[in-house]
Amino acid sequence: MATTHLLIVTPESKRFEGDVEIAIAPGSAGDLAALPNHAPMLTTLRPGIVTARETQASATAADAATGSRFAIDGGFMQITPDSVIVLTDRAVTPGEVELESARAEVQRAREALAQKQGVDDSKERIALAFALAKLELTGRGEA
Secondary structure, three states: OOOEEEEEEOOOOEEEEEEEEEEEEEEOOEEEEEOOOOOOEEEEEEEEEEEEEEOOOOOOHHHHHHOEEEEEEEEEEEEEOOEEEEEOOOEEOHHHOOHHHHHHHHHHHHHHHHHHOOOOOHHHHHHHHHHHHHHHHOOOOOO
């Protein structure tokens, strides 16, 4: 089976590196999937969930069914025929998200956004979208 090499990088560390069958990411213009032999492209990412379906040889039993998932706060994605690189400031796995903390983060982000009232609120919108992505990652839905 054909694969592509996926690398997810934050300023602190490599969050994921491995061969995948498909990588799905929240592109700024809509979700996009990168398959092996994809045409080269560079795109921006919005906050959301990146899913990587690993090959059977490299995946653990649990990851094989669902794939590896990360909540990201936006960034960039470079796709070449044999690799995908995701550059983001923050990437968290489901195991790193504490449910009550994520719910509180969503509430704080909503309050901060409500206080902006027409002023540039892009930072608050990103914070809210990232908080909601982390909550979605837990599988427990919105606060």
